[in-house]
Amino acid sequence: MKAAIIGATGYTGFELIKILLKHPKIQISSITSDTYAGTPYSALYPQLTEIFDKEIEPNDYEKVANNSDIVFLCLPHAASMEAANFFYQKGKMVIDLSADFRYSETTIYETTYKTKHKYPELCKEAAYGIPEIFKKDIQNSKLLGNPGCYPTSIIIPLFPLLKEGLINEEIIADSKSGVSGAGKKPTEKTHFCEVNDDFKPYGVLSHRHESEIDFILKKANANIDLVFTPHLLPITRGIESTIYTKSDKNIDILHQCLFDYYSNSPFVRIYKDGRIPAIKNVANTNYIDIALFKRGEKVVIISCIDNLVKGASGQAVQNMNIMLDFNETLGLL
Amino acid sequence: MKAAIIGATGYTGFELIKILLKHPKIQISSITSDTYAGTPYSALYPQLTEIFDKEIEPNDYEKVANNSDIVFLCLPHAASMEAANFFYQKGKMVIDLSADFRYSETTIYETTYKTKHKYPELCKEAAYGIPEIFKKDIQNSKLLGNPGCYPTSIIIPLFPLLKEGLINEEIIADSKSGVSGAGKKPTEKTHFCEVNDDFKPYGVLSHRHESEIDFILKKANANIDLVFTPHLLPITRGIESTIYTKSDKNIDILHQCLFDYYSNSPFVRIYKDGRIPAIKNVANTNYIDIALFKRGEKVVIISCIDNLVKGASGQAVQNMNIMLDFNETLGLL
Amino acid sequence: MKAAIIGATGYTGFELIKILLKHPKIQISSITSDTYAGTPYSALYPQLTEIFDKEIEPNDYEKVANNSDIVFLCLPHAASMEAANFFYQKGKMVIDLSADFRYSETTIYETTYKTKHKYPELCKEAAYGIPEIFKKDIQNSKLLGNPGCYPTSIIIPLFPLLKEGLINEEIIADSKSGVSGAGKKPTEKTHFCEVNDDFKPYGVLSHRHESEIDFILKKANANIDLVFTPHLLPITRGIESTIYTKSDKNIDILHQCLFDYYSNSPFVRIYKDGRIPAIKNVANTNYIDIALFKRGEKVVIISCIDNLVKGASGQAVQNMNIMLDFNETLGLL
Amino acid sequence: MKAAIIGATGYTGFELIKILLKHPKIQISSITSDTYAGTPYSALYPQLTEIFDKEIEPNDYEKVANNSDIVFLCLPHAASMEAANFFYQKGKMVIDLSADFRYSETTIYETTYKTKHKYPELCKEAAYGIPEIFKKDIQNSKLLGNPGCYPTSIIIPLFPLLKEGLINEEIIADSKSGVSGAGKKPTEKTHFCEVNDDFKPYGVLSHRHESEIDFILKKANANIDLVFTPHLLPITRGIESTIYTKSDKNIDILHQCLFDYYSNSPFVRIYKDGRIPAIKNVANTNYIDIALFKRGEKVVIISCIDNLVKGASGQAVQNMNIMLDFNETLGLL
The missing domain is CATH 3.40.50.720 (NAD(P)-binding Rossmann-like Domain)
Structure with a gap:
């Protein structure tokens, strides 16, 4: 082809x-x-x-x-x-x-x-291109909207839990991204001397990806109520999202929900036993790594992706593989 | 002396x-x-x-x-x-x-x-050494417990708002710190090749500073209910905390509360008009920079400090100045 | 004033x-x-x-x-x-x-x-503003040309040795600078994603500072024969120069020459006993740190400055202090 | 196998x-x-x-x-x-x-x-494992000494030029390496806070790789006279070497010598027309990128490799491929 x-x-x-x-x-x-x-x-x-x-x-x-x-x-x-x-x-x-x-x-x-x-x-x-959730739409599609990087890191861990009604609809997603997410065009914000040794949020309560996350998660649960804050990391690539919600279910039930939903998803890795995802573990790969922590009702979910691979071009090729009926992982391992 | x-x-x-x-x-x-x-x-x-x-x-x-x-x-x-x-x-x-x-x-x-x-x-x-809040205790004290770095960044923006009952007691604090917070002793976690290009949370739902924050904020509001997540930034110094809560008050009232409470605090800078604090702005200084955002009931508070200065040694000297009845800013501007 | x-x-x-x-x-x-x-x-x-x-x-x-x-x-x-x-x-x-x-x-x-x-x-x-060498010119001057950053790091260690005829006139200076030397204007070359994790020379055999170094060092020895290569470091500030030449004199004689020449220069620190200068040691200061190594005829000289302080604005203030007959170090320690 | x-x-x-x-x-x-x-x-x-x-x-x-x-x-x-x-x-x-x-x-x-x-x-x-130079030894060998990282970056550009007698035997190699070259064991020298924002030489006139470079280059020209200075870069991986020598030959002759010698070497890329190698261009690859500059008699050669790939494990696999009579590039492109 x-x-x-x-x-x-x-x-x-x-x-x-x-x-x-x-x-x-x-x-x-x-x-x-x-x-x-x-x-x-x-x-x-x-x-x-x-x-x-x-x-x-x-x-x-x-x-x-x-x-x-x-x-x-x-x-x-x-x-x-x-x-x-x-x-x-x-x-x-x-x-x-x-x-x-x-x-x-x-x-x-x-x-x-x-x-x-x-x-x-x-x-x-158009199909929305998160293959782990919308594979059937993608298979039948000739036009695909490839997801935003932040939305990919937030939707994948939350979708099954919201759909099964296992977590509260009030969600806070605190996300951090490497500079490549801001594109190749030189600007004051991407000048090395501005980014190096610095860290800060941006687009507080006004980032465009919030409406994308909200729109897609509503397919899982119509009552979703989201706050999303992106931050700029002094690294080239990678996104980490720390997501806060509540649940009255046991942590094992939440874990099991994710394991079951993603049992056939080769690029989703769910960590257990207190292991914590890190951007380094997914950089230059198409993986999304996820971990889930709970204390009382409080739930903390951690997810990491490479913003340019799973958050953009890798996921685009994964979608192409599905649209062309190739093995989903072709060219991506 | x-x-x-x-x-x-x-x-x-x-x-x-x-x-x-x-x-x-x-x-x-x-x-x-x-x-x-x-x-x-x-x-x-x-x-x-x-x-x-x-x-x-x-x-x-x-x-x-x-x-x-x-x-x-x-x-x-x-x-x-x-x-x-x-x-x-x-x-x-x-x-x-x-x-x-x-x-x-x-x-x-x-x-x-x-x-x-x-x-x-x-x-x-012993006095607890946040001079912006506990100045009288400090003035009368001969023994001082100098606060933790994360607690400093979280307690200062929240204390007046909680005390005045202007915000909800349910608080999520998502904090990020430079590597110097982990100390000078070489460990696998502080090896350059492990930290460079990486970012991740640690001590999820189990960090020791959570109990310190909780203990002090209870003096403002006994019903405080806190989740705190620290993360490791690939920079040497600085802490940024993004804090989530709710309020049914107008944002101007929240702003005014902070302005009034800290009107005599030379190291507290409160940003308005959408300006966002950044670690770079406080690095190597004793300042804490704070901004407050609101949409509907949702409140997002940003604060930045230098973990080694306002989060440790600078605040220690500020406390010493007060204990010795010197000008609070001596040696710190 | x-x-x-x-x-x-x-x-x-x-x-x-x-x-x-x-x-x-x-x-x-x-x-x-x-x-x-x-x-x-x-x-x-x-x-x-x-x-x-x-x-x-x-x-x-x-x-x-x-x-x-x-x-x-x-x-x-x-x-x-x-x-x-x-x-x-x-x-x-x-x-x-x-x-x-x-x-x-x-x-x-x-x-x-x-x-x-x-x-x-x-x-x-106009006086040329390296106070350690041209103090008298500076004292009598109302117009001063403040030196380039690379030249400052190379001229100070070499000038006395060349003037006293203690080293060979063939000089190789391999210099490395932080990104702030390229200025604040955003360009492709200063984009964070281009600089981070990278390192490379630029302006090989064609950088403009070479003629400045050559012009000034000729005042010490007219036969100077210089090769200068600048490189871009993935840091914000600082210059390190590794300088190669030869000498048939004992290393102690070379050391003594530097010590004597700079005995009244408060911002020159000469390292002995194998200690090696580092950018970190001079960052945010007006110091130049120098060390000298020798094996057989081969001489290696290391020097470090902060390109924005001793390499620009700090040296400018040092020059101003001298022109105004203030203490040379005023505002700089 | x-x-x-x-x-x-x-x-x-x-x-x-x-x-x-x-x-x-x-x-x-x-x-x-x-x-x-x-x-x-x-x-x-x-x-x-x-x-x-x-x-x-x-x-x-x-x-x-x-x-x-x-x-x-x-x-x-x-x-x-x-x-x-x-x-x-x-x-x-x-x-x-x-x-x-x-x-x-x-x-x-x-x-x-x-x-x-x-x-x-x-x-x-034992064969010395730079396949671009010692391929025959490697083919016939059952025991291979895989080269040091610095030596690889310095020997490949110099060997043909020295062997053909096109450059002077007096060589200065000023090399810079990422921190992974210092190994995984945590030490003060590899602590993030020590390396970040810093740059400095180490092992001046005393690094062990100097004798390896000298020993191998003597096979090209017995009169080689080398000074080698390694420096520590605040990056994880990659080596850049800036090499100084002299030549009375035209630059085209030097270029042609390299092109001819490496015409069958798939991992050697020689830059012309003023293009300058950079660590970023070879990171995570088995390539060595080389450029050559000349002004009068002065020659400046730039080379870049990834210290962990061409400088270690990639070259080891390249050697294995040759020892096993596989295609030299198998697993490496």
């Missing part, structure tokens, strides 16, 4: 390329970027010198469509929907890494991203 | 020395450590070459007592109480940076630190 | 302000920046909240001149010479932190910085 | 296991450590949870020999020679990652490592 990557020069594009280069059934047919058209990809990412020197093409969608079966969109929010519609109408399989197809209800998208959605009907067709 | 530092070679001892060297009214009379006795201090901390080459003495308390007015104890928990009693009986002013005199009720201390307290009556005499 | 800082919002401006705020004889009268005019300084650097909230002014030089005795220029190369001339003609004491007045021979400046120098006669008046 | 790893719990053991787990023709039969015998490997390195939970065995060499074809020794210097002799006599293929078999002349080993070598005759049989 031939895969194209639109907007291939950011961190998610780079990660996607590194994964696809090791994927046994995929050939990268096109990589595009208007800014860098004409340059070999390895000039931007010298790590890939002699490994992937392919020339970056301009965003000529017609040409890309003629030359690919699957199209990954690594475009900014709002810019993505146009490209998605184009390739979808051409009959291509589309995996969108932006937020444009994560909400089947476009009103919430429009409020959150302050943009009119041009293709609300397409949103209804 | 002459000050001695017992156990001067750890990170809090080093910080204390750097502060006292710039203090206009204090002379460092003795620094002790059995391990390093006989070495010049600057051999351990070459930063102080030609600045503080004073020789480290063994722990001869009799000799130290003859040569000092104030004694700072930078000893491990449990080891400290013996020294504190000795110097206190000799009529010295004692500032203990361990946990041994933070609890006036020794049963809680004994449960938390799994050690019998030999001087419960002394605990009753 | 009243000091103005032109271009006060970069890292050297910030460092200068922090130092001057603690200087007992200086009052900061004006801080300017066209970009940030109208903002309180602490909005840019929240560390200084409640400490230095002074409003930033536009670059109205006439107004600044009326209100100050000393002017520090923290402007880009080439932009600085115009301001320097203006304030110098107004009779102000001028300390320029750019490269514009570091070369008394403007042809070398012009080749290196690819800019025509408009005031070559002023360059002849 | 079945491979055993003796002393599997350090950083080189961990790296070796990660590589071998992806190697299509190798099965890991035994992993040993007296300290951790009985524990699953993933308890030490939770990254490998559910991937490699194999139990660590004690150092029962007889049992290991019965169960393996190849033995990797990740033991400390001196401890390794005994194990190497044992497995070699049993007819196993032995790859030793310590220094014990890097020198065919044991007197130099004994002086450098201050240890008597018990098996000098075995040293004569």
Whole structure:
């Protein structure tokens, strides 16, 4: 199968390329970027010198469509929907890494991203790409909204527990992310001297991922009541979420619920016996590591992912594998 | 006035020395450590070459007592109480940076630190050294229990709000600390390769500082119900605490409460207008920066301190200034 | 005395302000920046909240001149010479932190910085601000070219040895600098994700500081033959230079030369007995630490400074102290 | 083929296991450590949870020999020679990652490592494992001394140039390494708070790798005259070496020499056109990236490797592939 990557020069594009280069059934047919058209990809990412020197093409969608079966969109929010519609109408399989197809209800998208959605009907067709929860939707889909990084780290541990009614709907998620989550564009906030030796929250009570987490968790329990605080870690990659809720059930029941729900999920690792997940354990992998602690009614859940792999490009390839009926783990172990 | 530092070679001892060297009214009379006795201090901390080459003495308390007015104890928990009693009986002013005199009720201390307290009556005499809250106790005291770093970052923002009954007693404190909080002794957990690029919680639902926070906040509101989770940041110094609770009061009322309570506290800075505290802003200072956010009933409070300054040695000197009737900020700006 | 800082919002401006705020004889009268005019300084650097909230002014030089005795220029190369001339003609004491007045021979400046120098006669008046070597020039000067950071770390250890003919003129200087040396403006090269976990040389055989080092060392020995390689360290501040040359003299003679030459230099610390300088030992100080090693004819010299203090703003204040006949160390210990 | 790893719990053991787990023709039969015998490997390195939970065995060499074809020794210097002799006599293929078999002349080993070598005759049989230079020796060998990390980064760029007589024999190698090179054992020197924000040289004019580099480069040119200075970088992995020498040849001739010599070496990448190698470009890979700069007679060569991969375990697997007549790159791309 031939895969194209639109907007291939950011961190998610780079990660996607590194994964696809090791994927046994995929050939990268096109990589595009208007800014860098004409340059070999390895000039931007010298790590890939002699490994992937392919020339970056301009965003000529017609040409890309003629030359690919699957199209990954690594475009900014709002810019993505146009490209998605184009390739979808051409009959291509589309995996969108932006937020444009994560909400089947476009009103919430429009409020959150302050943009009119041009293709609300397409949103209804799109699957939400957490394979551990929505595998059937994904299998039957030709258009996929790949989840946000923070939402992935929060939804996976909570969904089964909420669905089974085992935990309280009042949830606090205190999340911390590496700097690559802010993208490759240089800004004051990503200057080395600003981030190094520092730590702080941002987007307090106003981050856009909160509505995505809320929208998806409502499918498990309509009464979900969420507070989400993201923080910026002085590391390149990885997310840790510490999640607080309550439960009147025994901890073994909560554990068992997670074990049962994810018994066939190769990338979910649930820790027991007091072992604590760490970003280091999942960095550069597609795993999500989860642990659950309880004292009285108080529940603390810890989860860790790599924001660029399970939180973006790795999960995108996992979704592609499912859409193409490949083994879910192909290219990801 | 002459000050001695017992156990001067750890990170809090080093910080204390750097502060006292710039203090206009204090002379460092003795620094002790059995391990390093006989070495010049600057051999351990070459930063102080030609600045503080004073020789480290063994722990001869009799000799130290003859040569000092104030004694700072930078000893491990449990080891400290013996020294504190000795110097206190000799009529010295004692500032203990361990946990041994933070609890006036020794049963809680004994449960938390799994050690019998030999001087419960002394605990009753000791002041708890958060000057912004317990200034009167401190002024009248000759023995002071200097607070833990995490507790300082959590108690200061919450105490007035709880005392005035403006927030709910159910509190979640999600705290993150730099590695110096774990001390100078090399361990697997503090190895550079383990900490660099990593982030994780530790002591989940079991950290010793939880009982200290709980014990002190009960003085503001007896019904306090706390969950506290510490995390290890890949930075050397600084603590950020993100604190969750609820309130049915307007955010202006909460803000006003903090402003009023801390109007005479030179080291408390309260941020408004959406500005967010950061560890960088307080690193190497004695400030605590606080911000408060609200949406519906949900309250999020952010606080930042330097764990070695406001969270340890800076606060110790602030307490000393008060005990000696000096200006509270002497040597600290 | 009243000091103005032109271009006060970069890292050297910030460092200068922090130092001057603690200087007992200086009052900061004006801080300017066209970009940030109208903002309180602490909005840019929240560390200084409640400490230095002074409003930033536009670059109205006439107004600044009326209100100050000393002017520090923290402007880009080439932009600085115009301001320097203006304030110098107004009779102000001028300390320029750019490269514009570091070369008394403007042809070398012009080749290196690819800019025509408009005031070559002023360059002849300017002192080169390494107080340890050019104190007399500085005392008699009203215009000072403050040295580059790399040159400071390399010239101080070499100058006496070259002048006394104790070492070979063939010199290799392998230097490594923290990221703040690249300035505050966000670029791809200073993005956290690019710098973190990385290390590399830059400007190999083509860095502009090479001509400055060469020009100044020629005053010690006209036959100097230098190779200089700068590297980018994943830290915020500090420079380490490892310098290679040869000598047929005994190491004690080399040591003695440095000790004698710098016997009255309070900020030069020379290590003996195999002790090795480290960036940590000089960070946030105005010290330069130096050690010298020898095996056969081979000489290895190590030096460390803080690039923003001894390599920029600290040295600027040291120079000001000398120009104003203050104690050299005022505000710097 | 079945491979055993003796002393599997350090950083080189961990790296070796990660590589071998992806190697299509190798099965890991035994992993040993007296300290951790009985524990699953993933308890030490939770990254490998559910991937490699194999139990660590004690150092029962007889049992290991019965169960393996190849033995990797990740033991400390001196401890390794005994194990190497044992497995070699049993007819196993032995790859030793310590220094014990890097020198065919044991007197130099004994002086450098201050240890008597018990098996000098075995040293004569051992190949030195830089495949790019000594491939034939390696192909015919059953015992291999895997090179040191610094030597790998310095020998590969210099060997062809020295052999062809294109550069001067006077060499200065200024090298910088990440902290993993110091091993997993916690020490003061590897404490996060000591390394973070710091940078410094160590072992100046006295590091053990100097004699290894010297010994091997003498095979290219007997008159080699080397100064080597290692430095500690605040990063986990990677080595950069900046190498200084002279040449009266045109830079194109030097470049051509390297291109020709390494035309069949899949892991050597030579940069041209002013591109500069960086640790980031080779981290987690088996590549060595090299660039060469020249001005007049002065030559500056830059090389970068990952100290744990090309500098240790990756090169060990590359050597194994050659010894077993596999494709050199198997498991390494």
